[in-house]
Amino acid sequence: MNNYIIKRLFLTIPTVFGVVTLVFLVIHFIPGDPVEIMLGETASQTDKAKLRADLGLDLPVFTQYFRFLSNLIQGDLGTSFYFRQPAFELIMIRLPATIELSLGALAVALIISVPLGIFSAVRQYSYIDQGSLFLALFGVSMPNFWLGPLLIIVFSINLGWLPVSGRGDIFNLILPAITLGSSMAAILTRMIRSSLLDTLKEEYIKTARAKGLPEPIILFKHALRNALLPVVTILGLQFGSLLAGSIITETIFSWPGIGRLTIQAIVSRDYPLVQVCVMAIALGYVFINLLTDLVYAWIDPRIKYE
């Protein structure tokens, strides 16, 4: 297992390197002048030249790239133009809010999907199953930038039960977590259903039934444990994409996380901060995928670590 963890960690290095390089390439090779975007078309040539020199954009691309990597290794991610603070500090201040929101959304998704997925599989083609199918389709089709405002209209404006925006106690978390977690709940429900259906057809389940084991034990101890294995992979991938989904959800609910910071950085044309935010989210995604692989290997002893 330890060997596997070490190998998997080493395999992550090229991906991390690739992500960092891609962010650099996107910013340097995509048509469009960042300096002009930051200062506007009407800025004087002197101002543009000064900013270009400040950002190091007047240097040869290779020099820029090695300087970028060297600064990155030393933990220097640049300074935000807008906030006049190191970008790394800004990210670290907002990271807890994004983690809180992502975990809240994950909790919402699991609370909905696990019981619904199990019921759908156990009572295949029943009303519960068909209802969950429609719920799942609606969940996947309903964009979070619409669901969020709808939830605000119903629960904050009409009923007055929950706050409209901001971060504070658990009540502030409920609506953003539902907004962000709903599509994940829909995907997981269908995934748990199909995985459990496959598992329930296995020979060892028939053996367990033939032995006369009670149905709850067969379901929860024998079937569900195995059925959840592929779900873990999807869970990891989906949890990673929650980080990107948080950009919209945080904007709707004025949630002070990395997603909202990204949009603020784009709107204020704060280039170094955009670069760091994008890298932080992408690396977070890589890290969660790594974690998923490790958890998967830990819970499934059949995986060979080669």
Added chain:
Amino acid sequence: MPKTKNIFIIIGITIVITLFLLSSFASLISPYNPADQNLYERLQEPGLSHLLGQDSLGRDILSRIIYGSRVSLKVGFLTIFISGIIGTLIGSVAGYYGGRIDRILMQTCDIFLAFPGLLMAITLIAILGPGLDNVIFALCIMGWVSFARLVRGQILSLKNLDYIQAAVACGISDLRIILKHLLPNLMTPIIVHSTFGMAGAIVAEAGLSFLGLGIQPPETSWGMMLSEGRKFLLIAPHMTTFPGLAIMIVVLGLNLLGDGLRDKFDTKTT
């Protein structure tokens, strides 16, 4: 349950055809010019003269939704068409030739996949600036990866079959084998994947426009309408409700169609 799948396909096709007709005949169907403002009647609720109400500038919401369907269809179709061609090309080369080419191309895919969902599109638009062409470009940059992986996987399983080996033994060129013998067998999974991809592209465009990074006035987009409506959520919730409903119906239709086709032809998509 199989009957349900057919119903899904029928509902899905009906919604997609409706979207196509709405966008094609927008100028004939829409009751008002979507840009016509009437500040005396701003934020009016749905009524007989304006079925879905009016927005903050007194524009007819129904007409704007009808015209907005053009953007959704254009973004959805062009994104899938362009990224489908690029992805199929790369996936075919990787799957057919294997070895080092495959490793390099798939490693590149993995790096792109490290950028979740909208993130790369947002980054690209931050540099390129907002606008329809840039939105399509940004979505294509991310869209090709899933096609490449799908096609590569399918080609890996097909290329060792007897009829392909026979074609190789006959001395048929690689290009001809890929184009005439392999790709026609991949059309079903590609079509199914395109259906889901189109839904994803429409949502992504609406999301970008919602954030102010997508379509810009005077063009109309459902995401932009939602974004405008959010400012008037307290006094005019209809401004948010109807464009959102339009997005959801179209995405639901495409998902139903994709689901139905996938189950009917029993294909697996990435």
